[in-house]
Each structure stands twice: as structure tokens, then as C-alpha cells.
Amino acid sequence: xxxxxxxxxxxxxxxxxxxxxxxxxxxxxxxxxxxxxxxxxxxxxxxxxxxxxxxxxxxxxxxxxxxxxxxxxxxxxxxxxxxxxxxxxxxxxxxxxxxxxxxxxxxxxxx
Amino acid sequence: xxxxxxxxxxxxxxxxxxxxxxxxxxxxxxxxxxxxxxxxxxxxxxxxxxxxxxxxxxxxxxxxxxxxxxxxxxxxxxxxxxxxxxxxxxxxxxxxxxxxxxxxxxxxxxxxxxxxxx
Numbered sequence: 001x002x003x004x005x006x007x008x009x010x011x012x013x014x015x016x017x018x019x020x021x022x023x024x025x026x027x028x029x030x031x032x033x034x035x036x037x038x039x040x041x042x043x044x045x046x047x048x049x050x051x052x053x054x055x056x057x058x059x060x061x062x063x064x065x066x067x068x069x070x071x072x073x074x075x076x077x078x079x080x081x082x083x084x085x086x087x088x089x090x091x092x093x094x095x096x097x098x099x100x101x102x103x104x105x106x107x108x109x110x111x
Numbered sequence: 112x113x114x115x116x117x118x119x120x121x122x123x124x125x126x127x128x129x130x131x132x133x134x135x136x137x138x139x140x141x142x143x144x145x146x147x148x149x150x151x152x153x154x155x156x157x158x159x160x161x162x163x164x165x166x167x168x169x170x171x172x173x174x175x176x177x178x179x180x181x182x183x184x185x186x187x188x189x190x191x192x193x194x195x196x197x198x199x200x201x202x203x204x205x206x207x208x209x210x211x212x213x214x215x216x217x218x219x220x221x222x223x224x225x226x227x228x229x
Contacts, residue, residue, distance in 0.1 A: 035214070037156070037216075039150075039156075041180075044206055044208075044219035044220065044222055045156065045206070045208075045216075045219060046219065050211075050214035054212045054214070056213070066228045090155060090156050092158075097170060099158070099170070099173065100146075100172075101158070102155055102158060105156065105186060
């Protein structure tokens, strides 16, 4: 199987832009769609990006996703940071048997 | 609106089994599958598997497939997760989530805390 590696934590100030990476080890990042989930403290996760770069209804356009084949990674970018964005973020993709693989998660802290 | 309401917290001894329910409302139950995900303390999300509420087909995580069973009951609009031979590292918050029309997971339950301790 493969791994998705994320930074343990990122931080920045309100109003700034932050990017969280998700690097795939073994296999191409383009082989299977990547999703991103947000989990605020004490709450269930929610989907913020699906199919690499699509936003579910209700997710603000401050959230965007992309993949980069050259670095074999996916990225979640959050612009105009707000205090409500403070949360854990997880990338997720699939293996060749359609089993899900999650990244280890990244804690976003607002300074 | 779509709602998934999970059963309450459980405390179990090692070796026991736990059964968690996920009661759905606000949509046609058999149209969408249910995914189960857990998060252990200090750890990240872990996918446990998926069940079709239409025909009961299942797809389990390889490391859990010998100890986990997912079922649904269309008459009560409820999904169930059974985990057997519980160990301390099964201590986690367990979530059910419904398939989306576009995104993989559209709606989540509130979570059920399972504590495994002697």
C-alpha cells in the first residue's frame, strides 16, 4: 500500500494564506482522487475539497485544492485565514482496491 | 435535512465486542452507502470500511476485516458497526458518514466514544 505524508502542524495569522501539503509515497498522486477533510476540536470531520479541487456546497472559496505531479503531492490552500479555520486537516485518497488511505493530519493554528 | 445520530458512549473490557448504531433521517436510506471512520486519541483518522445500504455489499479495511462487521437495517433506517475482540488500541471516537451525490462523504454522525479498558 502507499502512504500520504502531511506536516504535523502549520500556523499563520488571520488574513494570511496557508498551504498544507500531502505527499504520496508509492504510486502517482494523479492515480486516484484526493479529498481534504477539516476536523474542528470536539466536532466530526467535514469535507472541504473532493476530487482534487472541487468544493462541496457551502464551503467558502477561500479553500482550494490542487495536485502537482512533479512533486507527487496534493495541496490544500486556505486564503484569508479566519479563527474558525483553526482545525486538523486530513488528506485522503484510494489504493488500487478502492480502500481509503488518510494522511496523518495537519494541525492549523492561528497566531 | 440529512441527519445521522449515533448511539452513546461505550466502555468495554479487552476481548469484548461493541455494537454502534447510526440512525439516518432526511433522505432515502437505501440510496446511499455508509462509511465508518475512527480516530484514536492523539492519532489521525482511520478508514474502517463501507457498506451499501441498497444491497449490503461491504468493503473493509484490510487490517480490520477479521474483527469488524457492518450491517444496515432499511426498516429502521439504521447502520451498525460491530467490532469484536476489542483491544486497548481500539479506544477511539467512531464516526459514521453518508455518501454524497458528488463528494465521497456528505454528512457525518456526531461520533461515538468507545473506551476499552480492563
